[in-house]
Amino acid sequence: MVKFTHIIKAFIRGIARSKVSLFGTTMTTAAFPILFIGILLELFGIIHNQYFGFVLYMFVAPAFILGLVLIFLGLFFFKGTEDVGLFTHEYLSEKLSVPENFIKVRKLIFLGTSLTFVNVFVIILLAYTGYHYTESNAFCGQLCHTVMEPEYATYSNSPHSRVKCVECHIGSGAQWFVKSKLSGTRQLVAVVAKSYATPIETPVHGLRPARDTCEECHRPELFHGDKLYIKDKILSDEKNTHVQTVLLLKVGSGGYKGSEAHGIHWHVAEDNKITYRHKDWEREDIFEVTLTKLDGTKVVFNKGEEATATNGEVYEREMDCVDCHNRPTHIYKTPDEALDEKIILGAISSELPFIKKIGYELITREYPSHEVAKNQIATELRAWYRLKYSEIVNNNMPMLNKAIEGVQAAYLENVWPSMKIKWNTYRSLRGHQNNSGCFRCHDDEHETSSGETISMDCEACHIILAEDEKDPEILKVMKGI
Ligand code: HEC
Ligand code: HEC
Ligand code: HEC
Ligand code: HEC
Ligand code: HEC
Numbered sequence: 001m002v003k004f005t006h007i008i009k010a011f012i013r014g015i016a017r018s019k020v021s022l023f024g025t026t027m028t029t030a031a032f033p034i035l036f037i038g039i040l041l042e043l044f045g046i047i048h049n050q051y052f053g054f055v056l057y058m059f060v061a062p063a064f065i066l067g068l069v070l071i072f073l074g075l076f077f078f079k080g081t082e083d084v085g086l087f088t089h090e091y092l093s094e095k096l097s098v099p100e101n102f103i104k105v106r107k108l109i110f111l112g113t114s115l116t117f118v119n120v121f122v123i124i125l126l127a128y129t130g131y132h133y134t135e136s137n138a139f140c141g142q143l144c145h146t147v148m149e150p151e152y153a154t155y156s157n158s159p160h161s162r163v164k165c166v167e168c169h170i171g172s173g174a175q176w177f178v179k180s181k182l183s184g185t186r187q188l189v190a191v192v193a194k195s196y197a198t199p200i201e202t203p204v205h206g207l208r209p210a211r212d213t214c215e216e217c218h219r220p221e222l223f224h225g226d227k228l229y230i231k232d233k234i235l236s237d238e239k240n241t242h243v244q245t246v247l248l249l250k251v252g253s254g255g256y257k258g259s260e261a262h263g264i265h266w267h268v269a270e271d272n273k274i275t276y277r278h279k280d281w282e283r284e285d286i287f288e289v290t291l292t293k294l295d296g297t298k299v300v301f302n303k304g305e306e307a308t309a310t311n312g313e314v315y316e317r318e319m320d321c322v323d324c325h326n327r328p329t330h331i332y333k334t335p336d337e338a339l340d341e342k343i344i345l346g347a348i349s350s351e352l353p354f355i356k357k358i359g360y361e362l363i364t365r366e367y368p369s370h371e372v373a374k375n376q377i378a379t380e381l382r383a384w385y386r387l388k389y390s391e392i393v394n395n396n397m398p399m400l401n402k403a404i405e406g407v408q409a410a411y412l413e414n415v416w417p418s419m420k421i422k423w424n425t426y427r428s429l430r431g432h433q434n435n436s437g438c439f440r441c442h443d444d445e446h447e448t449s450s451g452e453t454i455s456m457d458c459e460a461c462h463i464i465l466a467e468d469e470k471d472p473e474i475l476k477v478m479k480g481i
Contacts, residue, residue, distance in 0.1 A: 021074025050138040082200030140165040160329035171213040198420040210321035221254030236357040246465040274319040301446035338410035348406035
């Protein structure tokens with residue numbers, strides 16, 4: 001009769017004979033309690049530190065698994081010189097041919113199975129919590145702190161601040177899951193090796209087609225109606241005059257339940273597939289646009305020039321949400337927008353004479369770092385007001401101090417010298433700033449062979465109800481004043 005302890009002893013002897021196994025055992029034994037307790041702490045949300053998850057899943061977990069692999073590699077392939085007679089072909093065939101020895105084999109199998117069971121349990125737990133960890137915002141946005149800090153900060157101030165990074169950047173399905181983990185690994189390596197691009201490149205050419213991700217939550221084919229778009233602006237005069245632009249944006253619909261596609265969301269109708277060819281990586285220089293209808297008919301709008309990209313490349317892309325909504329969440333403001341918003345919300349008092357003008361001058365200068373920018377802005381604003389409006393410095397320092405913070409914030413929330421992100425590094429394509437955005441196609445220069453163009457008619461997209469007006473009539477009417 002073979003005792004169970006003999007089997008364990010033989011097993012341990014087997015491990016002890018092989019340095020590889022011994023090393024593996026040490027690793028696994030050391031990692032196991034840390035991992036087990038760590039996973040439980042994570043699972044019940046007791047620890048919220050992003051570095052905790054990182055160390056747990058990027059170092060301890062791989063050590064545990066590597067340890068297990070080493071144990072078995074050692075047992076079977078690096079047994080050392082002394083034969084312990086376990087796990088060899090002779091051993092098994094001897095035991096299996098003698099009925100009395102079956103029991104020993106059974107115990108061995110029992111031991112193996114129970115150890116495997118415990119390990120599989122830990123590995124499943126690990127897979128579950130590790131999966132959630134690598135899909136979390138802590139992992140994506142905060143861990144690569146300086147690298148993705150701008151993306152995380154702009155995201156946190158945006159309408160999508162409660163949508164997880166992975167919902168737009170990965171979406172559902174196994175194929176994109178695998179792709180994202182591969183590219184994620186590459187990015188981690190780039191962060192460690194500091195070989196990432198500054199600023200991080202955009203457009204993101206490997207981005208999943210937006211229709212697969214955005215449409216998990218949005219139904220653009222539904223009728224969105226006309227949207228009143230109000231843009232507040234502050235002029236650079238002494239009084240920091242507040243003016244407004246009001247447009248009626250014809251968002252329309254992509255055609256749903258019999259209603260015909262029309263307006264701005266006409267582009268996302270099933271019936272209107274738009275592809276375009278561009279010369280540059282940034283997709284600014286579009287020389288040909290093709291509209292393919294559901295029945296296969298094609299309309300080609302061409303700028304009349306041959307595809308002569310500087311590097312000989314021609315890129316092609318199917319238009320989707322991100323060709324207009326490229327900044328749904330990483331929203332960088334222009335210096336005007338950033339300051340105007342702070343003034344309108346009261347973070348900067350509009351009673352400070354010329355604060356818009358001086359603020360603008362200060363935030364559009366180049367600074368080597370956030371720290372330097374903060375100091376310079378504070379020093380210069382104080383000096384300027386002391387020189388020109390000393391009564392404010394003498395009587396209303398709190399107002400000036402608050403304004404200084406507001407001007408600093410306007411800069412800090414949009415510019416990151418460490419990542420070479422300046423004003424306008426990342427532009428929005430939703431309107432037609434600097435003749436980009438919609439005007440990349442809607443410029444009256446892309447023509448069909450019969451001379452039709454993609455319209456630049458202002459009224460095709462919006463009705464301008466007021467432009468840079470003080471107290472526009474239309475808003476008074478709406479308020480019933
Ligand atoms: C609502 C969808 C959405 C969410 C949520 C989102 N992103 Fe993005 N992200 C985008 C789009 C769209 C782009 C730009 C695509 C383009 O122009 O090619 C982008 C671009 C980026 C870029 C490239 C730099 C840039 O600004 O163009 C990085 C890095 C990035 N995102 C990281 C993140 C991180 C980290 C999070 C979570 C904290 C996140 N994203 C959340 C949609 C999203
Ligand atoms: C997981 C769900 C989800 C996904 C995915 C998502 N969004 Fe949104 N989106 C929202 C929610 C929720 C809001 C409304 C936020 C609010 O009003 O507070 C919103 C708001 C918007 C708005 C209106 C913003 C504004 O200024 O009022 C636009 C435009 C938009 N999303 C476009 C996109 C685009 C483009 C994508 C894909 C790149 C996308 N969304 C992906 C949930 C999502
Ligand atoms: C041709 C450009 C264009 C395309 C393509 C486009 N949109 Fe829009 N969309 C706009 C504009 C312009 C607005 C109005 C301004 C705003 O609210 O952002 C808008 C508004 C929206 C809104 C907000 C509606 C509201 O009532 O506030 C959502 C949500 C939205 N789009 C989602 C999408 C999604 C999802 C896609 C892709 C399937 C898409 N859009 C494709 C230009 C476009
Ligand atoms: C990649 C090229 C491209 C871009 C970028 C683009 N469009 Fe278009 N758009 C087209 C084409 C092509 C048509 C169809 C023109 C035609 O058939 O006469 C069109 C048609 C339209 C129409 C008329 C729809 C109808 O009811 O017939 C509107 C409105 C419109 N676009 C708004 C916009 C807005 C707003 C933007 C920017 C946010 C924009 N487009 C960006 C290519 C583009
Ligand atoms: C292809 C569609 C399209 C055409 C054509 C077009 N616009 Fe626009 N325009 C837009 C959209 C979309 C916005 C909203 C921008 C945003 O969402 O940020 C806008 C915004 C504006 C604004 C407000 C900008 C601001 O934020 O201060 C003005 C002013 C304007 N357009 C004037 C014009 C004039 C003038 C024309 C005719 C030459 C014209 N647009 C043609 C789509 C168009």
